[in-house]
Amino acid sequence: MKRLIYLLCIALMGISCVRSQNKINNENMNYNKLTAEEERVILHKGTEAPYTGEYINNKRKGVYVCKRCNTPLYNSSDKFDSHCGWPSFDDEIKGAVKRVPDADGMRTEIICNNCGAHLGHVFLNEGFTAKETRHCVNSISLKFIPEENKMIKKAYFASGCFWGTEYYFMKAKGVAHTSVGFMGGHVDHPSYEQVCRKNTGHLETTEVEYDTSKTTYEDLVKLFFETHDFTQTNGQGPDIGPQYLSCIFYTNENEKEIAEKYIEILEGKGYKVATMLKPLSTFWKAEDYHQQYYEHKGTKPYCHVYKKIF
Numbered sequence: 001m002k003r004l005i006y007l008l009c010i011a012l013m014g015i016s017c018v019r020s021q022n023k024i025n026n027e028n029m030n031y032n033k034l035t036a037e038e039e040r041v042i043l044h045k046g047t048e049a050p051y052t053g054e055y056i057n058n059k060r061k062g063v064y065v066c067k068r069c070n071t072p073l074y075n076s077s078d079k080f081d082s083h084c085g086w087p088s089f090d091d092e093i094k095g096a097v098k099r100v101p102d103a104d105g106m107r108t109e110i111i112c113n114n115c116g117a118h119l120g121h122v123f124l125n126e127g128f129t130a131k132e133t134r135h136c137v138n139s140i141s142l143k144f145i146p147e148e149n150k151m152i153k154k155a156y157f158a159s160g161c162f163w164g165t166e167y168y169f170m171k172a173k174g175v176a177h178t179s180v181g182f183m184g185g186h187v188d189h190p191s192y193e194q195v196c197r198k199n200t201g202h203l204e205t206t207e208v209e210y211d212t213s214k215t216t217y218e219d220l221v222k223l224f225f226e227t228h229d230f231t232q233t234n235g236q237g238p239d240i241g242p243q244y245l246s247c248i249f250y251t252n253e254n255e256k257e258i259a260e261k262y263i264e265i266l267e268g269k270g271y272k273v274a275t276m277l278k279p280l281s282t283f284w285k286a287e288d289y290h291q292q293y294y295e296h297k298g299t300k301p302y303c304h305v306y307k308k309i310f
Contacts, residue, residue, distance in 0.1 A: 030069075031068050031069055031115060032067065032068055032069070032070065034067070034068065037140065038067060038140055038141075041118060041138050041140050041141060042067060042068055042117045042118055042140070042141050043117070043118070044118075045103070045109070045118040046118075047120075047138060048086075048138045048139065048140050048288075049085075049289075050084070050085025050086060051085045051296040051297075052288055052289040052296070053085075053086060053087060053138060053139025053140065053288060054139045054140075054144075054288045054291055055087045055139040055142060055144060056085070056086065056087055056139065056292070056296065057170075057292045057295055057296075058076075058079075058087070058144060058177065059076075059176075059177070060076065060144070060146050060147070060176055060177050060209075061076050061077075061146070061147040061149075062076050062144055062145050062146040062147045063075055063076065063093075063144075063145045063147075064076070064079075064087075064089075064137075064142045064143070064144055064145075065142065065143050065144075065145060066112040066114065066115060066117050066119075066141070066142070066143070067117065067140065067141050067142055067143050068112065068115050068117040068141075069112060069114050069115040069117065070143070071096060071112055071113075071114040071115070072093050072096060073092060073093055073096045073097055073112065073119070073142070074089045074091075074092055074093060074096075074135070074137070074142075075091075075093065076147075078090055078091040078092070080128060080129055082126075082128050082134055082136075084134075084136060086120065086136050086137060086138060086139070087136075087137050087139055087142070088128070088134050088135065088136055088137070089134075089135040089137065090128065090129040090131040090132075090133045090134060090135070091131055091133065091135075092135060095113060096112070096113055096114075097110050097111070097112065097113060097119065097135070098110070098111050098112070098113040099122060102121065107121045107123075108121060108122050108123075109121055110122045110135055110137070117141060118138075118141065119135070119137050119138065119141045119142075120135065120136045120137040120138050120141065121136050122134065122135050122136070123136060139288065140288070149176075149211075151211050151212050151213045152176055152209050152210070152211055152212070153209070153210060153212055153217075154207055154208065154209050154210075154251070155207075155208045155210065155217060155220050155251070155255070156183060156205055156206070156207055156208070156248075156249035156251075156280060156283060157169070157205065157206050157208065157220070157224045157247075157248055157249070158183065158184075158203040158204060158205045158206070158245065158246065158247040158248075158249070159206075159224060159227065159228035159230070159236060159246050159247075159304070160204070160228055160235065160236020160237060160239055160244045160246070160303055160304065161204060161236065161239050161244060161301070161303055161304075162180035162181070162204040162205060162206050162286070162290065163180070163290070163293040163294055163301060164227075164228075164236075164294070164301030164302075164303050164304030165180070165204075165206040165227070165228070165304065166178045166179075166180050166206045166291075166292065166293070166294075167293075167294045167295075167300070167301050167304065168223060168227040168301075168304065168306065169206055169208045169220070169223065170292065170295070172210075172215070172219075172220070172223055173214060173215055173219075174210050174211045174212075174213075174214030174215025174219070175208055175209065175210050175211075175215070176209045176210060176211055177209040178206055178207065178208055178209070178292070179206070179207045179285055179286075179291060180204070180205070180206050180207070180285075180286050180290050180291060180293075181204075181205055181207065181283050181284050181285040181286045182195055182200075182202035182203065182204060182205060182243075182283075182284045182286065183202060183203060183205040183249055183280075183281055183282065183283050183284070184201060184202055184203045184205070184247065184249070184278060184281055185200040185201035185202030185203075186200065186201045187200040187201070187202070188282075188284075189284060190202055190284055191287070192286055192287055192290065195243050196241075196243070198241050198242055198243060201242075202243060202284070203242075203243055203244075203245055203247050204243050204244060204286075205247075205249065205283065207283055207285075208220060217254075217255055217258055218258055218262075221248070221258055221259055221262050222262065222309075222310045224248065225262060225266065225275075225309060225310075226306055226307055226308060226309050226310070227304050227305070227306050227307075228246065228303075228304055229246075230246050230266070230271070230273055230274060230275045231271055231272050231273065231274055232246070232274060233245075233274045236303055236304075237302070237303035237304075238302075238303060239303055245274075245276065246274055246275040246276065247275060247276040247277070247278055248275060248276075248277055248278075249278050249279070249280050249281070250277060250278070250279060250280065251280045256277060259275075259277050260277065262310075263275065263277075265310070266309070269309070
């Protein structure tokens with residue numbers, strides 16, 4: 001009898017363990033699917049390389065949420081530039097971030113209080129802001145939800161290496177944010193390596209988010225023409241290949257008409273304009289290390305130079 005009772009208890013414990021494991025698995029199924037690199041950082045407490053993260057120079061208003069579970073973690077108003085190579089915040093949304101001793105025995109790790117995702121580390125009393133706090137966070141652990149602004153519009157320009165194109169647009173008056181990627185091809189989710197093989201049909205393209213209360217599409221078109229050689233037919237400067245051709249991707253007929261207007265002006269000045277005009281297609285964002293490349297590197301483009309024309 002005792003043996004029967006013992007075996008029954010073991011069986012019940014097994015059922016309980018299975019149910020517990022199933023519960024954990026079901027909970028995990030509610031989390032966002034992560035890439036191998038995201039798992040390396042978020043689950044296995046790795047660190048992305050400095051100055052490669054997507055959000056280092058992000059100055060848009062909005063909320064940063066956990067990449068794994070979408071829990072709001074930081075407000076953009078608490079973000080500041082510490083020049084450390086990772087996004088920095090001097091405060092978190094109350095109750096969203098948990099501090100735990102790091103495995104190295106010296107630092108303090110910060111994790112998402114909801115799902116335990118690794119975010120980075122917190123440092124105190126460094127003098128950066130009045131709060132004397134710096135949450136040093138991996139961009140890859142975050143997802144940014146921008147604040148809706150009806151005055152913000154997007155425009156798309158290709159003028160050779162997108163590093164140089166973005167360099168001038170991100171510094172332009174009224175530009176709220178820029179991203180680099182690929183447009184105009186026939187391959188979904190192309191990688192930089194694929195595009196460099198010159199057979200995907202994509203052009204290196206810069207997405208420009210601009211505030212219509214501070215600048216105009218015409219201003220952007222003029223800057224586009226004034227920062228590259230729009231007469232070159234095989235690339236841009238020393239960068240030769242179909243992915244480096246000059247093109248304006250227009251989102252509506254008004255944008256197309258504005259682009260045509262300035263092409264006519266340039267032709268009237270004696271230029272042979274090689275710039276193509278194409279309707280907007282899917283913009284595939286490039287890998288994080290391409291974003292704001294020259295800003296991270298601290299240098300200037302070698303294939304783009306500003307030359308006033310208009």
